[in-house]
Amino acid sequence: MLKNMKIVIIGGSSGIGLETAELAIAQGAKVIIASRSEDKLKQAEDQLGSNASSYRVDTTDEQDVRAFFEAVGSFDHLVVSAAETSGGPFLDTETSKVRQLFDNKFWGQYHAVKYGVPKISPEGSITLFSGVVAYKAMMGSSMLGAVNAAVSSLGQTLALELAPIRVNVVSPGIIDTPSRSKMPEEARLQFYDTLARKLPVNRVGRAEDVAQGVLYLIQNGFVTGTVLHVEGGHILT
Numbered sequence: 001m002l003k004n005m006k007i008v009i010i011g012g013s014s015g016i017g018l019e020t021a022e023l024a025i026a027q028g029a030k031v032i033i034a035s036r037s038e039d040k041l042k043q044a045e046d047q048l049g050s051n052a053s054s055y056r057v058d059t060t061d062e063q064d065v066r067a068f069f070e071a072v073g074s075f076d077h078l079v080v081s082a083a084e085t086s087g088g089p090f091l092d093t094e095t096s097k098v099r100q101l102f103d104n105k106f107w108g109q110y111h112a113v114k115y116g117v118p119k120i121s122p123e124g125s126i127t128l129f130s131g132v133v134a135y136k137a138m139m140g141s142s143m144l145g146a147v148n149a150a151v152s153s154l155g156q157t158l159a160l161e162l163a164p165i166r167v168n169v170v171s172p173g174i175i176d177t178p179s180r181s182k183m184p185e186e187a188r189l190q191f192y193d194t195l196a197r198k199l200p201v202n203r204v205g206r207a208e209d210v211a212q213g214v215l216y217l218i219q220n221g222f223v224t225g226t227v228l229h230v231e232g233g234h235i236l237t
């Protein structure tokens, strides 16, 4: 079903985006990955092979995003997994840090949709990224929860406004990707271990778990305006 489909994955040089690119190519798609770092893009392109090409783009820069889509031309599906996030106690976090978080995760996805839509096929789709902390309150995640909730809401309303293009949102739980390597390894493994004991599935997520969800949203023509939770039952705990 993905044979010869052109899929743009902004954030495709790492983690869930890279895994999505890999699975999509295995199903016959041509993939364009984009992010800020030339080095990460080169490494990802080498890993993905000849059905992938790459562009440098910073989603926080509106003109950069506009130029990116002009260069890419028409395509079928858009996935925006690009984000650099941070957390911390509400009262101890500088307002400028919170603005940066919204610039990156909310405004980045907003720019991508705004300038990507004119290039997307009417049979195509958009998949945006929210996250579990929008649905499950966790200490230190008030701002990230708010940004994720904003993305979920944006995606659901856009499913009406941008139809027939389908718009969906995926909401990952705690997934072991390079985005978590900011935490020192020992603390990270301990966090994973404690969480795994709590979750009904007894493990933290892998990039592939979420990538499979993204491919489902891309391929199922009867699904739009949904938030797909791929989080191992975290919300239930």
Ligand SMILES: NC(=O)c1ccc[n+]([C@@H]2O[C@H](COP(=O)([O-])OP(=O)(O)OC[C@H]3O[C@@H](n4cnc5c(N)ncnc54)[C@H](OP(=O)(O)O)[C@@H]3O)[C@@H](O)[C@H]2O)c1
Pocket: 010, 011, 012, 013, 014, 015, 016, 017, 034, 035, 036, 037, 038, 040, 041, 057, 058, 059, 060, 080, 081, 082, 083, 084, 085, 104, 108, 129, 130, 131, 132, 171, 172, 173, 174, 175, 176, 177, 178, 179, 180
């Ligand atoms: N991993 C988790 O536990 C988890 C949980 C909930 C939600 N999520 C969400 O899932 C999505 C993917 O996360 P991940 O864990 O796969 O992260 P990741 O491995 O860090 O990958 C993020 C990607 O986004 C790119 N990126 C970041 N800022 C960008 C910008 N301004 N413009 C363009 N590209 C940018 C990065 O590349 P460059 O550095 O080259 O730009 C990288 O390719 C994010 O929306 C994240 O918030 C993840």
